[in-house]
Amino acid sequence: MTEISIIFSTKSKENTKNLLRSIQKVNSFEGVKDYSLSIIIFDKTEGQNIKKSLSTFDFSIDVISLLNIQALEQKRLDLFVTANCSRKIDSIQRARVQQQIYILENFERFTNSVIWQVDDDMLFGQSEYIGNKHIVNYSTNYFSKIIELYHDNKNIDAIISPSTYVPPIPSLLYCRTQLNDFFNKKYLPENTIRHLEYHDYYNQSKCGKDYSIFLSEENDRTTIVKNIFKGIPVTRVSHEISQDVDVNFKDSKLLRGGNFIVFNPYVFEIPHLGYKENDFIPARRSDMIHSNLLSELGFQIKDVCYFRLVHNRTFSNYCIESISTSYYSDMIGALLMAFLYKGEGEFESRLQFHLNHIKNILNLLYENVNVNEFRTEIEKLIELNRKINSFDKKNFINEIEEFKKTKEQLKIRLCRLVL
Numbered sequence: 001m002t003e004i005s006i007i008f009s010t011k012s013k014e015n016t017k018n019l020l021r022s023i024q025k026v027n028s029f030e031g032v033k034d035y036s037l038s039i040i041i042f043d044k045t046e047g048q049n050i051k052k053s054l055s056t057f058d059f060s061i062d063v064i065s066l067l068n069i070q071a072l073e074q075k076r077l078d079l080f081v082t083a084n085c086s087r088k089i090d091s092i093q094r095a096r097v098q099q100q101i102y103i104l105e106n107f108e109r110f111t112n113s114v115i116w117q118v119d120d121d122m123l124f125g126q127s128e129y130i131g132n133k134h135i136v137n138y139s140t141n142y143f144s145k146i147i148e149l150y151h152d153n154k155n156i157d158a159i160i161s162p163s164t165y166v167p168p169i170p171s172l173l174y175c176r177t178q179l180n181d182f183f184n185k186k187y188l189p190e191n192t193i194r195h196l197e198y199h200d201y202y203n204q205s206k207c208g209k210d211y212s213i214f215l216s217e218e219n220d221r222t223t224i225v226k227n228i229f230k231g232i233p234v235t236r237v238s239h240e241i242s243q244d245v246d247v248n249f250k251d252s253k254l255l256r257g258g259n260f261i262v263f264n265p266y267v268f269e270i271p272h273l274g275y276k277e278n279d280f281i282p283a284r285r286s287d288m289i290h291s292n293l294l295s296e297l298g299f300q301i302k303d304v305c306y307f308r309l310v311h312n313r314t315f316s317n318y319c320i321e322s323i324s325t326s327y328y329s330d331m332i333g334a335l336l337m338a339f340l341y342k343g344e345g346e347f348e349s350r351l352q353f354h355l356n357h358i359k360n361i362l363n364l365l366y367e368n369v370n371v372n373e374f375r376t377e378i379e380k381l382i383e384l385n386r387k388i389n390s391f392d393k394k395n396f397i398n399e400i401e402e403f404k405k406t407k408e409q410l411k412i413r414l415c416r417l418v419l
Contacts, residue, residue, distance in 0.1 A: 001036050002147050003113040007103075009042035009095040010120035013053055016041060018312060020057050022123040025138040035114075035147045038062070042069055042098060044090070064102065072101045082410065083271035084403075086282055092119075093274040093286035103268045110265045114150050119163075119258040123310040127164040129215065129236065134165060136310050146307065149247060150263050156249070157264040157299040160291060163311035170284075170326040171231030171318070172384075176361050178228045181235040183368040187212035212236065222373055225365075229377055230318040250303040259309050260287060270294060270414055275336050275403060284326065285333030292341055293407060297414060320377045324384040327358075331388070339400050351393065358385040 006023065010016050020039065027037060038060040043050040051063040064072075073080070073087065079101060080086075085093050099117065103110055125136040149156075181187050216234035218224045228234055262268070273293045274286040283289075295301050331354050339347040362381050365374055 001034065002150065003036045003038055004116060004143055004146065005038045005040060005110060005113050006116045006118065007040045007042075007099050008118050008120045008122075009044060009099065010050070011044045011046075012120060013045060013047075013050055014314070015120040015312075016050055017053065019118070019120060019122060019124075020054070020059070022125055022136070022138065022310075023059070024057060026124045026141055026143060029141045030144060033144070035143050036060070037143065040064065040099075040102070042095065042102075044069070069098055072098055072105065075105065076101045079271055083273050084276060084406070085272070085274050086276050089282060091274075091282040091286070092284070093272060093282050096272045096286065096290070100268050100272055103265065107265065107268075110268075113265070114146055115262040115265065115268075116146075117260040117262070118309065119311070121312050121314070122163060122259065123312045125310050126308060127310050129213070134215070136312075142307055145247070146261065153249075153263070155300055156302055157262070158267055158291075158294070158301050159261040159263075159304045159307065160287075160301060161259045161261065161304050161307040161309070163259055163309050165233070165310050165312065170323055170330050171229060172323055172327040172358070172361070173330065174233075175228045175231075176357060176364065178233065178235050179225065179361065179364045179368075181212040182214075182224060182228070183364060187214040187235050222369070225369060225374070226377075227315075229320060229323065230315045231313065231323070232315050247304055247306045258287065258311070259307070260291075261307065264299070267294060267299060270297065270299075271410070273407065273410070275333065282329070283333035283336060284330040285337055288337050289333070289340075292337065293411070297411060320380045324380045328384065328387060335396065336400060336403070339397070340404070344397075347397075351391070354388055358388060 008019065023037070023039070027033075039057075040062045041050055042064045044066060048065055051061075054061055054063070079097060080094075083093070083097055085091075085097050087094065096117070103115065123136055124142060125138045126140065128135050128137045149159075212235040214235055216224055216227065216232075218227065218234075224234055270290075270293065272286065272290045274289055275283040291301050335347055335350055335354075338350040358381055362378065362385065365371070365378060365381075371378060
């Protein structure tokens, strides 16, 4: 019987319970299973009380305490240097390196396992919209299917699969489209069709049959706009499509993270490479930067939409200050990936998108809201816009070239691992 090890790091007891409940629902479909489940939780909560709250779950659960996480880091400080990972900030990349060290320290356990790394605010289900309400459908047993794939596709090293409902990126990347739809009434209420999420990051063009669905039940205009800034989606581009019924492998476009399924544990021998600016703030997109390195080393990384999970974000702690900081960090990561993966032309195109994007959001606000009600948001957006427009492109490209040299040296050192 093959083990599926689901690994995540968390600062939220609520997220942990929600995630485990979703696993429990999926796992209950079949009486006779060809897999076993184990859950590994890196507990970063302030109270360090995750373990006490899990007695109702009938799983094999290992909880790694903060003290043990710190001990893991001390064992492999060299890995943080090699991965270009700052230990001054508790970033996604740092969490991935911590998980990597744990797997390497317990490597025999994972030799014949499927290792499923997820963000803690994921749910093992699929998004559906019925009557303008979002629900999570748990009708698919991902676990049986992933085991089938694991045994039939030994040539695949890892799978990147997407998330739905709330894109795992800063809300400012897709709120321009949301604001434009809301202010200009470019949406039609409709309950009988299926939906695909959309946002500016992917720059998806709409075909003639596409239109936006208004999903918010709020009536207050100011509340709706503030929710859009927080990331609460109020519109969707929609068109008639059929659900995926088969697993279709595609070469990875390296556009997303948070849902990474590993068949070959030797992937974890490769440092989870990232990029950080001079102020040690790590660029977002470390999952993609790392996957790019894996692909260049010869690992087979594939995209599979079949295993998409629901990104179940809560929005109570989101504010314009944190959102604008995340946006700039994400921009750095996106520019890096554009340059590394598609060249300078794509880099220039992506930079131009960012140079216009916040300015366009500001214009939408000036034209459609009472600026006094959005004074805080507008001031932070002006500050962010100024920062983007003072971005030193030449210096950044020089830094990328140095990063490329570092990566090439790392590849020379690591190539023996994939022979």
